[in-house]
Amino acid sequence: MAVMRWDPWRELAQLRSAMDRVVDDSFSRSGSAWEVGVPATDVLVGDDELTVKMALPGFKPEEVEITTTADALLVRGETRKETEEKQDRYLRREIQTGRFSRSVALPFPVESERAEASFDNGMLTIRLPKSEAVKPKKISIGNHANAKTVEPAEPKKG
Secondary structure: OOOOOOOHHHHHHHHHHHHHHHHHHHOOOEOOEOEOOOOOEEEEEOOOEEEEEEEOOOOOHHHEEEEEOOOEEEEEEEEOOOOOOOOOOOOOOOOOOEEEEEEEEOOOOEOHHHOEEEEEOOEEEEEEEEOHHHOOEEEEOOOOHHHOEEEEOOOOOO
16 A cells, blocks of 8 residues: 655645635526526515515516415516627626526515505615504403404504
8 A cells, every 4th residue: 555645736736626616506507597596585574564676687677577376476587698690709797697587575465456666776675565454453442341442553763
């Protein structure tokens, strides 16, 4: 049995080769369209609404589709490569085109018909009002059994 001397540079080269394979696999084509990936998303819960912010640089509003189900918000989009023919060749091409799909679980029922979406400088903002059925209600106690009233609770201040 031969004794092999430890070479940290050989192990570093092996590690780099393994990392290159991971990166290559991550950015490989699947099917006929390039998968853009999962856009960075912030989800904020307020007293009266859920706000979802999604970074979509390079997308136009007409390239994005927003739908809701009973328990999820679905955002999909697709950009296409420019078809303009040029004589220039790319030295580097990192700006991705293709499609994405992102689902956000809704922590409570929302009123989809009152939802609002805006798109500004590549940032999509979606506001989903809470359903009235899940908002807290304040119950006043009167002197008589029939004197009870139900009013919306005061929002928490924090």
